Amino acid sequence: MGEENKTSPQVRFCTNCGAKLKESAAFCAKCGAKVGGTSVKQETGNKKGKGPLTAVIIIIAIIFAAVVITGIFAVLNYEAILEKFGFQQKNEHVIDDDDDEDEKKDKKDTKETKDASSEEAASTETDYITGSSEDPETGSEDAGPLKESDIDEESLSMLFDIAAHDPEGMTRKKDNYQWSFFCYAAGYKDYIEKYYDLAPESESWMTVFSVEDAENFILNSIGSDDLSEIEDRYEGDYCYIKGGKLYAMTPDTGDSWDQRAVVIDHEITSDGKLKVTGYHEEGAFTESHHHLLEAVFVKNPESIWSGLTLESIEELDDEHYLLPEAQYKNYTRDEVDFTPEMARYARNEIYARHGRRFKDQELQMYFDQQSWYEGTEDEVPETELNEYEKNNIKLMAEIEQE
Numbered sequence: 001m002g003e004e005n006k007t008s009p010q011v012r013f014c015t016n017c018g019a020k021l022k023e024s025a026a027f028c029a030k031c032g033a034k035v036g037g038t039s040v041k042q043e044t045g046n047k048k049g050k051g052p053l054t055a056v057i058i059i060i061a062i063i064f065a066a067v068v069i070t071g072i073f074a075v076l077n078y079e080a081i082l083e084k085f086g087f088q089q090k091n092e093h094v095i096d097d098d099d100d101e102d103e104k105k106d107k108k109d110t111k112e113t114k115d116a117s118s119e120e121a122a123s124t125e126t127d128y129i130t131g132s133s134e135d136p137e138t139g140s141e142d143a144g145p146l147k148e149s150d151i152d153e154e155s156l157s158m159l160f161d162i163a164a165h166d167p168e169g170m171t172r173k174k175d176n177y178q179w180s181f182f183c184y185a186a187g188y189k190d191y192i193e194k195y196y197d198l199a200p201e202s203e204s205w206m207t208v209f210s211v212e213d214a215e216n217f218i219l220n221s222i223g224s225d226d227l228s229e230i231e232d233r234y235e236g237d238y239c240y241i242k243g244g245k246l247y248a249m250t251p252d253t254g255d256s257w258d259q260r261a262v263v264i265d266h267e268i269t270s271d272g273k274l275k276v277t278g279y280h281e282e283g284a285f286t287e288s289h290h291h292l293l294e295a296v297f298v299k300n301p302e303s304i305w306s307g308l309t310l311e312s313i314e315e316l317d318d319e320h321y322l323l324p325e326a327q328y329k330n331y332t333r334d335e336v337d338f339t340p341e342m343a344r345y346a347r348n349e350i351y352a353r354h355g356r357r358f359k360d361q362e363l364q365m366y367f368d369q370q371s372w373y374e375g376t377e378d379e380v381p382e383t384e385l386n387e388y389e390k391n392n393i394k395l396m397a398e399i400e401q402e
Contacts (some may be wrong), residue, residue, distance in 0.1 A: 017031040062191070103307070146299040148268065150307055156308060158305065160261050162181060164261035165261075168315075173223075178224075179237075179238070182248035183238045183251055201245070201247070208250075210245055216302075220303040221304075222310040259281070259282045261281070263276055264328060272299070274298075279327075292321075295317065297309060322349050323396075332397075346396045347397060347400070350389050353372070354377065355380070356375065357378055
């Protein structure tokens with residue numbers, strides 16, 4: 001015990017001036033203050049006592065920093081973490097009104113497409129004219145009405161182009177409409193052979209059907225399978241029948257003459273049919289003519305033309321149009337010799353062709369007298385007008401101010 005005291009003496013210091021004190025001193029010899037200091041051993045012990053506390057604080061700080069950093073990482077990589085652990089985010093983005101409408105439309109179109117597929121698969125007997133499917137036991141129709149999702153623009157344009165070469169014949173089913181149909185359908189041989197097994201004699205310039213397939217093809221395209229007119233034609237004609245096969249090729253009109261039909265607009269009518277407006281253009285060099293046409297199609301799942309069969313097509317009387325080509329041509333001031341008043345009628349004619357009704361009684365009476373006019377809308381949104389129509393409206397408005 002004595003040796004331990006010698007090796008570790010209790011050295012004290014004055015708490016007032018810091019001077020070293022004698023072991024038994026009651027007052028500081030330097031400043032005279034009453035002794036109350038602590039020994040070096042005690043002070044050293046106190047300093048060592050702070051070590052564990054400091055370590056605890058440092059550990060807590062490290063843990064807190066780690067939690068913060070982990071939280072920030074989780075926020076920045078939220079979607080990746082969800083995907084990794086098999087969770088799906090319910091709302092990927094904020095949907096505005098337009099997006100919401102598009103989403104609803106997509107879901108509706110998907111459902112309608114599925115419904116149409118189910119209906120077509122269930123059909124057993126088809127009326128090729130009306131496109132309705134009927135169960136022979138129940139007699140119930142299940143083909144459903146025509147929907148926008150049923151329409152394929154490309155195939156619709158093809159059938160419209162074929163029919164446009166002989167509108168009256170195709171509608172009335174008279175004269176040489178069968179000849180016209182097969183001749184101009186031959187121009188779409190590559191499309192047709194996706195659905196029909198054409199005969200080996202077919203060439204790039206000629207389409208050859210079996211008579212049975214030819215009857216099925218024309219029936220589901222324009223609603224008649226009468227081939228009697230073609231049967232009377234001679235071999236070497238653009239369309240003829242020989243040996244149980246129908247041969248057809250598109251007539252050669254020369255490089256200088258162009259014929260084509262263009263769909264301008266279409267709409268599904270209240271009775272479930274498709275009404276198409278367009279024009280047939282033909283011209284040589286700088287000369288061209290446009291014939292306005294209106295066609296009506298009905299739904300027929302057996303048709304290769306987007307499930308559509310032609311019901312009628314007719315040329316519109318463009319003599320009663322002030323701007324007969326307003327939907328597909330930009331008029332110039334030199335082309336129209338209009339007074340300001342006539343320009344007013346011409347400007348409103350563009351809206352009238354979209355079904356606009358007019359509050360102005362004079363305008364309403366004028367358009368009521370036109371055979372083509374059907375007033376159904378109080379307003380025509382600008383989005384329904386194409387660029388040609390907008391430009392022509394602007395031109396007519398300028399003439400009205402002259």
